[in-house]
Amino acid sequence: MMSKVYVCPICGYTYDPDKEGIPFEELPSSWVCPWCKAPKALFEERSLEPEPEEQHTVQPVKEEIRPLNYLEAAVLCSNLARGCEKQYLFEEADHFNALAAHFEKLEPVPTEGTVTLMKECLQEDLTHYQPALRQEAQAAKDRGVLRALTWQEKVTMLLESLLVRYETEGETMLEGVPIYVCSICGFIYVGDDVPEICPVCKVPGWKLTKIEGGDFR
Numbered sequence: 037m038m039s040k041v042y043v044c045p046i047c048g049y050t051y052d053p054d055k056e057g058i059p060f061e062e063l064p065s066s067w068v069c070p071w072c073k074a075p076k077a078l079f080e081e082r083s084l085e086p087e088p089e090e091q092h093t094v095q096p097v098k099e100e101i102r103p104l105n106y107l108e109a110a111v112l113c114s115n116l117a118r119g120c121e122k123q124y125l126f127e128e129a130d131h132f133n134a135l136a137a138h139f140e141k142l143e144p145v146p147t148e149g150t151v152t153l154m155k156e157c158l159q160e161d162l163t164h165y166q167p168a169l170r171q172e173a174q175a176a177k178d179r180g181v182l183r184a185l186t187w188q189e190k191v192t193m194l195l196e197s198l199l200v201r202y203e204t205e206g207e208t209m210l211e212g213v214p215i216y217v218c219s220i221c222g223f224i225y226v227g228d229d230v231p232e233i234c235p236v237c238k239v240p241g242w243k244l245t246k247i248e249g250g251d252f253r
Contacts (some may be wrong), residue, residue, distance in 0.1 A: 042079040046190045047072040047235030048225075051079065072235040073227060075197050106143030110136045118220055151199050156188065158196045187221040188234045194224060216244040 042051040042060045049071045053059050060079070067076045104112065117132035166189055173181040202209055209226075216225040221237035225244060232241045 039084045040081055040206050041084060042074065043189045044069040044074050044197040045078055045080055046074045046194050049235075060142050070221070071231065073225065074193070074194060076199065077200075078193060078197055110139035110143075113139065122220065151203055155196060155199050158199070160190050161194075166192070187223075187237050189223070191222045194236075197223060198226070217247060219243050219245050 038050075040052075040060075043049070044051075047069065051060055052194050060081075063076060063253050065076060068074060069079075072166070091208035113132045113136035115138065120132060125192060166185060167181040170182065170185050173185060213226055214228060216230055217223070218225075218234045218237060218239065221234060222245055223234050223236040223244075225231065230241050230244055233239065234241070234243060
């Protein structure tokens with residue numbers, strides 16, 4: 037009988053029932069990934085033997101070119117700032133951060149929304165936009181974009197799992213529990229023991245910034 041393992045799609049942690057001595061199915065539903073705290077439900081069953089890669093046909097995104105709104109411009113500048121920081125271009129990063137702050141003031145982040153709406157947006161990203169972008173990046177052989185998309189997909193899945201948990205636990209989920217966000221890839225960690233490295237993009241743990249005063253955006 038072929039052995040099975042269970043892999044966290046967020047950080048890559050692999051649960052091997054043969055080594056752990058407990059079948060994955062017998063773990064409690066409250067069990068989470070030891071590395072990134074992703075819920076058990078996200079884990080993917082895989083065979084220890086390599087499986088043939090599936091070929092997917094993805095339709096490219098058809099969207100008319102339009103000017104960015106202020107919030108989109110703020111996000112773009114913020115991401116460019118992070119890219120500069122990774123290349124130790126701190127002066128350029130400061131300029132992009134200043135631009136991001138400027139654009140964000142012109143169009144404040146919306147304060148209204150529902151968990152259901154946010155989950156729908158995340159699902160649309162995972163099932164439509166990200167696969168289409170990955171197809172384009174693969175065609176262009178752009179390794180940088182492919183790496184960024186991998187981070188984005190993992191963070192999006194983690195955000196979705198946090199929203200599912202929030203639906204069940206409500207505000208009690210965050211009571212007295214610190215929240216950290218990776219300043220490079222956006223990975224969110226809820227808990228006291230900050231990882232030594234980000235499970236998604238592998239930067240040092242000091243890159244995970246603690247969210248103060250409920251400013252979680």
